[in-house]
Amino acid sequence: MTDRDGRRHLLGMADVDAADVERILDTAKSFEAVLDREVKKVPTLRGRTVMTLFFESSTRTSSSFELAAKRLSADTMSLKASGSSVDKGESLKDTVQTISAYGPDVVVIRHAGIGAPGLVTRWTDAHVINAGDGKHQHPTQCLLDLYTMREALGRLDGVQVAIVGDVLHSRVARSNIQGFRMMGAEVLLVGPKTLIPRGIEATGVRVSHDIRDIADADVVYVLRMQRERMAEGAAYVPTLQEYTARWGVTRARLRPTQLVMHPGPMNRGVEIATDVADAAQSLILRQVEAGLVTRMAVLYDLVTRPYREPAAAPVVAAVA
Numbered sequence: 001m002t003d004r005d006g007r008r009h010l011l012g013m014a015d016v017d018a019a020d021v022e023r024i025l026d027t028a029k030s031f032e033a034v035l036d037r038e039v040k041k042v043p044t045l046r047g048r049t050v051m052t053l054f055f056e057s058s059t060r061t062s063s064s065f066e067l068a069a070k071r072l073s074a075d076t077m078s079l080k081a082s083g084s085s086v087d088k089g090e091s092l093k094d095t096v097q098t099i100s101a102y103g104p105d106v107v108v109i110r111h112a113g114i115g116a117p118g119l120v121t122r123w124t125d126a127h128v129i130n131a132g133d134g135k136h137q138h139p140t141q142c143l144l145d146l147y148t149m150r151e152a153l154g155r156l157d158g159v160q161v162a163i164v165g166d167v168l169h170s171r172v173a174r175s176n177i178q179g180f181r182m183m184g185a186e187v188l189l190v191g192p193k194t195l196i197p198r199g200i201e202a203t204g205v206r207v208s209h210d211i212r213d214i215a216d217a218d219v220v221y222v223l224r225m226q227r228e229r230m231a232e233g234a235a236y237v238p239t240l241q242e243y244t245a246r247w248g249v250t251r252a253r254l255r256p257t258q259l260v261m262h263p264g265p266m267n268r269g270v271e272i273a274t275d276v277a278d279a280a281q282s283l284i285l286r287q288v289e290a291g292l293v294t295r296m297a298v299l300y301d302l303v304t305r306p307y308r309e310p311a312a313a314p315v316v317a318a319v320a
């Protein structure tokens with residue numbers, strides 16, 4: 001993880017390299033054994049405090065961070081925008097400074113503003129984890145997806161992944177393109193021209209506007225149609241029915257050996273057919289399981305790994 005201002009944070013996939021990813025996935029794997037026990041808890045982060053701040057809605061990410069911290073014996077506190085003083089117009093800075101007064105070790109934040117987690121690092125002494133900032137980054141989703149793929153296929157290098165749908169509004173796609181490429185997977189983006197950012201080939205991915213091109217993929221990664229991020233009035237697709245007819249991932253469009261992933265929440269019957277979501281080839285619930293051990297591993301890694309040695313200051317010998 002990148003050290004910034006003497007502390008380690010996870011703000012985006014640019015903060016990790018392939019060695020970091022391997023180490024986090026291996027740590028996550030070792031936590032699987034803990035979750036198989038009758039007492040599903042280890043004392044690793046006893047006496048530490050993990051605070052989660054969710055300014056955007058969340059089911060999987062918020063619940064798994066909270067449970068991950070608890071499984072490591074940390075104290076947890078979760079703040080949601082609704083029901084907190086954010087409702088009364090308190091600024092992000094005041095909110096972060098207020099919770100920082102309690103001395104958290106880690107602050108996990110989800111916010112609609114791109115770059116909000118980076119700002120938070122200025123207002124707290126805690127390690128900061130980005131749990132999703134606007135359409136920018138969602139690094140722990142990428143790590144749990146890599147974990148899920150490595151478990152299912154036994155490798156990441158050379159795996160062919162087709163990411164299908166609304167890439168334009170997806171922070172999951174941005175983190176996954178970076179992380180999948182970093183680990184040697186080949187990425188093909190498939191969707192309507194209006195939902196694939198122009199020039200994205202520069203990141204080392206291929207682009208297709210024909211759904212039949214998912215045929216060669218080992219993994220078909222389906223994205224949610226992010227209706228809440230589509231500016232009102234802008235017609236990205238003629239109608240959702242038309243989107244489904246042209247781009248929906250259905251059984252007829254898949255081979256039985258292809259694996260299917262989706263970060264959730266799903267619009268069943270829109271970007272993914274219900275029978276595909278529930279099929280044996282679907283890894284969607286395995287992704288949720290992976291979210292718990294992967295987030296345990298990220299918390300553990302941030303809090304317990306020693307900082308990198310700062311570069312030694314040049315010694316300037318005094319001239320006698």
Ligand code: NCD
Pocket residue numbers: 060061132138141171172223224226263264265
């Ligand atoms: C994603 C998110 O919030 O970015 N969901 C998640 O974290 N599991 C994807 C989405 O909302 O489509």
